[in-house]
Structures are given as C-alpha cells and as structure tokens.
Amino acid sequence: MTGEPPRLVLASLSGEADARWARDGSLWADLALLGGIALDAESREAARQLVARDRSEFLPPDPLVFVDVQLAALADTPIRAGMNVRSATVEPVRAAARVCAAHDAVVEVNAHCRQAELCEVGCGETLLRDTDRLCAFVSAAAAEGAAVSVKVRAAVDGVDLAETARRVDAAGAVLFHVDAMDSERVIRDVADAAPDLFLVANNGVRDRDTVTEYLSYGADAVSVGRPSTDPRVLQRVRQAVDDWFATREGQPAEATDVDLPTAPDADIG
Structure with missing residues (x-):
C-alpha cells in the first residue's frame, strides 16, 4: 500500500458501514472498509x-453509484476508505474496483460472509x-x-488460509x-506464508490484550467490527496500537486522549 500503513481499520458492517460511520471513526482509525455492498443480480x-x-x-x-457517492463523501476526511463488495460474478467486481481506484480507495473482495443465501449464489464463504x-x-x-483486500474467515473446513494467502498475493492482492x-494463531501461519501481504487481524479486538x-502473531494492523460505533473501544484500541508500534520503533508513545462524544453504555466484552 502507498502512504503510511493503516494500523487501525474499521471493518465493514452490512447495512451500517457508510460514509457517516467512517467519518465518525476517523478520529481513531486509518482505514474504513464500507459496505458490504451486493453488486450483481445474484448477490442483490x-x-x-x-x-x-x-x-x-x-x-x-445502483450499487456502483452508491460506491462512488460514498467514497466521494470521504474525500475531505483524513481516513482512507475502501469498499467491501460481494458478487457471484467477476465483471461487477472489476467495475467496482475501477470506481475505487478513481478515489484512491481499497476494494475488498468479500470471501467471508457465511449466510446461506449468499453462499448459495456463490458469494462469501463459497468463494473462499x-x-x-x-x-x-x-x-x-x-x-x-x-x-485489493480479501476478507476471509478462519476455521473453514477444507480451507488452508496460509495457502489461500499465498495464492491471492500472487493474484495481486495487497x-x-x-x-x-477464535483461532488467533492462524495469524502467525498466514504471516509466515505470505510476508508481502499486509495482514489485518479481526475478531474480538477490544483492548490492549487483544491488540497485543x-x-x-505478526499482524500488521487490527480491525474493529461491531464495536466500531463505540468511541470508548476505538480509543482503547488506538492507544494500544500506538503503544505497540512506538515501542518497537524506539519512540515514546504519544497519548491519544481526546474529548469523546457521548456514547450510551453498552456491552463491549
């Protein structure tokens, strides 16, 4: 990836992760993956x-107009944007990538979702x-x-994520x-198998322990999914990420305390 590498990523939330969501998280995160958005007739x-x-x-x-408008809405924010896309066919992904490239945005191929409706048409985990x-x-x-990012799920029967990482790396993913x-050690396997891929670890990222x-295990960044709307979680994770990388670079960590917007109490365990 060009520019400063992202260290805290906001992971897509179907039907919720839009430009407003990304803007709200831009105080803490470096990259926001909007979507997912269904592109073709089958996935829609x-x-x-x-x-x-x-x-x-x-x-x-029109899903491509949606992608264009949403990415354009983030042009004046410091956060880099991306769009998580779902499709049963290749050409709509190509078209979405063209729009993303015009905005210097990431296009994320969704090989992750496991809902039966999506899998039956060849999306998500079926693609994995x-x-x-x-x-x-x-x-x-x-x-x-x-x-290009590829979103995947660990612990899928018959899938060797390390081999998948090597293959998508060769195909052009970054x-x-x-x-x-809950199979955290798979991150080490993937990091060892495809050292040139930028590796983002997701699932249960809430605090210093999970970030560490x-x-x-070798992740280059972490992502926050469901709690990405909770500024308390984002602040904790941001501080932990900054501390980790500052320590390894031999620099004192800078505090990232900010005035938080009011958020209702929530279960963030």
Whole structure:
C-alpha cells in the first residue's frame, strides 16, 4: 500500500458501514472498509432475502453509484476508505474496483460472509472455498489499479488460509483481512506464508490484550467490527496500537486522549 500503513481499520458492517460511520471513526482509525455492498443480480437477490429475515443490507438502486457517492463523501476526511463488495460474478467486481481506484480507495473482495443465501449464489464463504475463482476476482480488481483486500474467515473446513494467502498475493492482492474466529494463531501461519501481504487481524479486538496478541502473531494492523460505533473501544484500541508500534520503533508513545462524544453504555466484552 502507498502512504503510511493503516494500523487501525474499521471493518465493514452490512447495512451500517457508510460514509457517516467512517467519518465518525476517523478520529481513531486509518482505514474504513464500507459496505458490504451486493453488486450483481445474484448477490442483490440474496441481500433482499436477508432483509426479509430482518438483517440490515445496503440495497441502493445502483450499487456502483452508491460506491462512488460514498467514497466521494470521504474525500475531505483524513481516513482512507475502501469498499467491501460481494458478487457471484467477476465483471461487477472489476467495475467496482475501477470506481475505487478513481478515489484512491481499497476494494475488498468479500470471501467471508457465511449466510446461506449468499453462499448459495456463490458469494462469501463459497468463494473462499474455491481459490481459483477467488484469484480470478482479485486479478480482475487489481487490473483496474485498485489496492485489493480479501476478507476471509478462519476455521473453514477444507480451507488452508496460509495457502489461500499465498495464492491471492500472487493474484495481486495487497491486503489480507482475516476474521480469526477464535483461532488467533492462524495469524502467525498466514504471516509466515505470505510476508508481502499486509495482514489485518479481526475478531474480538477490544483492548490492549487483544491488540497485543494479534500484533505479536505478526499482524500488521487490527480491525474493529461491531464495536466500531463505540468511541470508548476505538480509543482503547488506538492507544494500544500506538503503544505497540512506538515501542518497537524506539519512540515514546504519544497519548491519544481526546474529548469523546457521548456514547450510551453498552456491552463491549
């Protein structure tokens, strides 16, 4: 990736992670992955079925216009943006990557979601299980000049994440975003297998202990998902990340205390 590497990432939340969400988190995070957004007819129909059973999804009339407008809305913020995309077919991913490249944004191929509706049409975890197909998506996006991230899930039967990391690296990905699924040591396996990939660790990132664990295993950054709307969590994680990297660079850590916006008490365990 060009520029300063992100150290704290906001992970996409279906139907919630939009430009306003990214702007709210920009005080602490370096990169915000908006979306996920369903791009093609198959994935959009699956998203409609998810909405019908009370899940939150983005279903704008034109998903590419949505991507363009949302990224443009963050042009004056310090946070770098990206868009998590879901598709059963390659060409819409290529088109979304073109839009992301125009905004110097990351395009994140979603090989992570495990909802049955998405998997049945070939999205999410189904894509993770078919490495050749996943690499075709990555290559198409990379050819458009976008920085490509791949969001994956650990502990999927029959999937060797270390091998997947090597393959998507060769296909043109620059970020590998791993939901560790309580298998935190998989981060070390991936870091060893694909040292050139920028590795973002996700799942349960809440405090200094979780940040330290993931970074000790070789992650380059951590991401926060569900608590990304809670400034108390983001401040704790930001301070822990800054302390970690400052210590390793031989510099004193700078305090990141700020005046927090009022937030209701919530379960952030």
